[in-house]
Amino acid sequence: MDGTTKPTEGLGAMTDLALAQGTGPRAWPKPLRAAFDADMTERHFHDVQFFVAMGMVLAIVTLFVDAISMPDHIVEASLNRLIFVLPLQIAALAIPRRYPHLQKVLMGVSLIAFSMVLMRGAVWPEPPIDAFLMMGTVLMLGIVVPVLPLAPIEKAIFVVCYVIGTAAAMFAYDHRIAAEAPFVAIIVLTGVSAAVLGQRLWRLQIRNFLLALQASHQMADMETANARLAELSRRDPLTDLANRRHFEDVFASHFNARPAHGEARVAAMMLDLDHFKAFNDRWGHQTGDECLRAVADVMRNCADGHGGLAARFGGEEFVMLLRVDGETQALQIAEDLRTAIERIEMVHSNTDTSVTCTTSIGVAIHEDDEAPHLGRLLAEADMALYRAKNDGRNRTQMALPGAKMGKVAVGAAA
Structure with missing residues (x-):
């Protein structure tokens, strides 16, 4: 199946073939791939807005955790979020629909910035609370990556940048856990596992798109057939006049x-x-x-x-x-x-x-x-x-x- 498919072939036939062969978007004909890209762009635009809005809520809610775990540094923790995280989130929400890739970039950068801010905050409290706060960045990586509205290659790039940014913040702030190999191994394994799971969910998204498109075409064919039957029921079969x-x-x-x-x-x-x-x-x-x-x-x-x-x-x-x-x-x-x-x-x-x-x-x-x-x-x-x-x-x-x-x-x- 390639881009040389004849234009007379409808999306319904292309969809059936893609489902039968189990191929991905790169192997689809241009019309089917264009329909998929348009559908994903629309879905991802709304999903990114949702995730960014949730990130803003999370950034505010976690201040209550900071207030409990490190009350002496709550002002600095709040300023870190206000300066390095919230502007990125607001910018992502303000991006027009016609710039989906820029919107995704700002979403990813805001998540990485939030992780680095959490790393910065983990320096202030006493053990073992500091370890718990650092594990929060790992938890966020494992939860967020599989469901992010990104293509597999985009998720892989995000995971690499997230791990690098988090590790850089950890070493920059000279946290005692930075030298601990288990923590580094945990965050790397979490990122890889999340990316693999994200790949699986992406394949499910592709299949769901094909199934939905197939169902819509089958419904359209059924409506056309029903309309034809209704028309035939009103017509004389020999002369095509009204009966x-x-x-x-x-x-x-x-x-x-x-x-x-x-x-x-x-x-x-x-x-x-x-x-x-x-x-x-x-x-x-x-x-x-x-x-x-x-x-x-x-x-x-x-x-x-x-x-x-x-x-x-x-x-x-x-x-x-x-x-x-x-x-x-x-x-x-x-x-x-x-x-x-x-x-x-x-x-x-x-x-x-x-x-x-x-x-x-x-x-x-x-x-x-x-x-x-x-x-x-x-x-x-x-x-x-x-x-x-x-x-x-x-x-x-x-x-x-x-x-x-x-x-x-x-x-x-x-």
Whole structure:
């Protein structure tokens, strides 16, 4: 796995491969490594702020220990913290987000300065309290290093600097324990152990990042799949038009409001392809499906052009919902639609014959001031469609004023 990964490969695939191979960031492709660096930079910025704030609290709290163990030197101990530690901590907190490395440097230097201040303070009390205070620097090293928001190489550099700084302070102040080999060995071993543990925690951070990224991509894929399934549940699989259920939902959410004065009226158009059973018997179902898809494309373009919705109700029956200014506009749209369908030409694959189809259309408009009712509109449009078929097919008919529902069964003859 290297930086030559094709850009078409997504982070999800890169993440899966990195988890499977157990590789580190250096072996990852650039996009995955960039995502990791960005995530770690953000995390480390907040973690450094937390550790520095905790260091400030610790610097203040340990003054109470100094007050108990060396009351005669509490002023000097306080000044050492105020001069050498707190300014570094305040500066680290004030560093802007765009300078993460400088923030880490100031955090590390403040911890080393705090250790040296503790070493200085360990000179004043009598044994064995002085030894206890010096061991505090070792304890701080062992606790802090594994959890510091630093990369492994940064932790190694910090441990080396911490040990050198602490040892320098110990010898500079000529403390009696400075010559004791066990203490030097303890602080070195503690630093090495802490660095090794920090390396282990760093690997866990890397794995947790990969697992979190993998989970987020799996969740995104699942949401995409669910959205696709939801979309498929609203679509007719052959024509990709809305199905009846989605058609009814759209009517309920966008077309069933009571019309305001002067507002466009809701119109429904029922379409049925003429003699479609005979068309299928003559040209075959494959050509029949092609015809249905071609008619659906014409209807979709018409509906989109007038802010409406086209749907397939089943078989060769289609319906369209839109708003019109009146009967004249509705009939014109229906007639344009009928003409466009009549002009569809398909080539029969076996005979190279040009194949056409026609349709009959029934139109109904919601006229009164009450909220439109879908069932009534469709029934009236269906009655008009029945009349269009009885009058010779391949024509458009408007629902008659005051037409009563129930005289004609829904679904005209093919």
